[in-house]
Amino acid sequence: MFLQVLLLFLLFHIYVAASSWSIINSLPGFPGDLPFKLETGYVGVGDDDDVQLFxxxxxxxxxxxxxxxxxxxTGGPACSGFHTLVYVNIGPLSFDYAHSIGNKPKLKLNPYSWTKVANIIFIDAPVGTGFSYATTWKGYNISDTSHAAQTYQFLRKWLVDHPKFLNNPLYIGGASYSGIVVPVVVQEIADGNEKGVAPAMNLKGYVLGNPAIHSAHRYRNYVVPFSHLKALISDELYQSTKTNCKGEYIDVDPDNDSCLEDLDLVKECVKDINDVNILEPKCIDSSPTPNHLSNDSVKLLLPFSQLPRQWCRKDNYIFSDIWANDKAVQNALHIREGSIEEWARCNTSVQTSFIHDIASSLIYLENLIKQGYRVLVYSGDQDMNVPYMATTAWIESLNLTVASHWKPWLVNGQVAGYRVQYTHESYQLTHTTIKGGGHAAPEYKPEECLAMVSRWFAYYPL
Structure with a gap:
């Protein structure tokens, strides 16, 4: 015990120069003091700590x-942790759209925050995301593997700075594109624990939401069967496409005219559908930075009751660009002056230069079965971007034992979704759908998703 404390002491003094953090008591746009404990900070990772992750x-x-x-x-890659905190309803704040006017967005409490039952770190990663930055150009060369390695390094250093959380059950979570990175981070932690790397982490499992564990094009193969199940294409078109394309809807033989014609008809049926939630309107992207607001975008800053157009969920995202680029906000968050040029909810430059060197995280998911972790995988059932059936397919490929068959789970006496539970020795995996949920399920069904994680963290059945 003495040696462990001494080692943590030495590690702290090695890392502390690369880390800084502050307790935030109030934020612009929120009335009064924050009724929860918020900390922001930077942790240096990479060569000579040239990457500063916020x-x-x-x-x-x-x-x-x-x-x-x-x-x-957060997924993307390169979408800020602030997006998950505020828009996906995992954090305790959300924008008060009804009272947000002009360049002064208002904040309010989210009653369905997962911080009701967990301590949560929202990270701006990879570098270039949100307020994270690099001190060298080399630091911005980022890939799936380096992103995962730096995230693991971040967590090690953060825990050295916060030793009181070393004994808490640790879970790694992520949604969408993070389905590639989370299993790699979990494997890094497992390997580090096995090798005796300090600090030892009390890793219990991981959480994946509508996870893209393969490269994006793989999921296009599920558009046809998903569209059929959701009545977006007819039985006749589905059967014709299935027969003519022989179940392959991506790498189609260019001489297979019948298949190509059917796929054109499918495309015509779904081209005006919002693929992240088929029940909501399809809208153009509307998240410009404050210096590039169009006249149409300025209209979006009116109270929502005065909007002259159909509501679109993406309209909400404009408020984060305005709020996070406010100097008063950056001062309140203790952002380092001059570290970034302009904050963006999702950094398209990083997305363009990001190196996708992991085509699939399935091999990591297979390896982690041997570690005996708890796993929660949830899928909004209205998501055509990463359909629940695609997630079901890779889970079934793991050849686990079904411990509890598909059945509904309830919130307030109503069906909130359906779940199936798998096991392999001490390994446990729960896959659940969120009825009516889209690609980021808690964004659409916050109450149901809070109930889901509350029960799962507590080892209660859904």
Missing amino acids: YYFIESERSPENDPLVLWL
């Missing part, structure tokens, strides 16, 4: 010393 940490509102510690990775 994070938001919010302590559990219930029992910080006992509740799980969750490191959450």
Whole structure:
């Protein structure tokens, strides 16, 4: 015990120069003091700490010393942790759209925050995302593997700085593109623990939401069967496409005219459908930075009751660009002056230069079965981007034992979704759908998703 404490002491003094953090008591746009503990800071990773990863940490509102510690990775890649915190309803704040006018967005409390039951770190990663930055151009050369390695390094250093959370159950979570990165980070932690790398982490499992564990084109193969199940294409077109294309809808023989004609008809049926939630309107992207607001975008800053056009969920995202680029906000968050030129909810430059060197994380998911972790995989059932049936397919490929067959789970006496549970020795995987949920399920069904994670973290059946 003495040696472990001494080692942590030495590690702290090695890392502390590369890390800094502050407790935030109030934020522009939120009335009064924050009723929860918010910490922001930077952790240096990479060569000579040339990458500075920014994070938001919010302590559990219930029992910080006992509740799980969750490191959450936002998808994209290169979408800020602030997006998950505010828009996906995993954090305790959201924008008050009804009262947000002009360049002064208002914030309000989210009653369905996962911080009701967990301590959560929201990280801006990879570098170039949100407020994270590099001190050298080399630092911006980022890939799936380096992103995962730096995230693991970040967590090690963060825990050295915050030793009181070393004994909390640790979970790594992420959604969408993070389905590639999360399993790699979990494997890094498992390997580090096995090798005796300090600090030892109390890793219990991981959480994946509508995860893209393969490269994006693989999911296009599910558009046809998903569209059929959701009545977006007819039985006749589905059967014809299935027969003519022989179940292959991506790498189609260019001489197979019958298949190509059918796929054109399918495309015509779904081209005006919002693929991240087929029940909501399809809209053009509307998240410009403050210096590039169009006249149409300025109209979106009116109270929502005065909007002269159909509401679109993407309209909400404009408020984060305005709020996070406000100097008063950056001062309140203790952002380092001159570290970034302009904050963006999702950094398209990073997305363009990002090196996708992991085509699939399935091999990592297979390896992790041997470690005996708990796994929660959830799927919004209205998501055509990463359909639930695609997730079901890779889970079934793991050849696990079904411990509890497909059945509904309830919230407030109503069906919130359906779940199936798998096991392999001490390994446990729960796959659940969120009825009516889209690609980021908690964004659409916050109450149901809070109930889901509350029960799962507590080892209760859904």
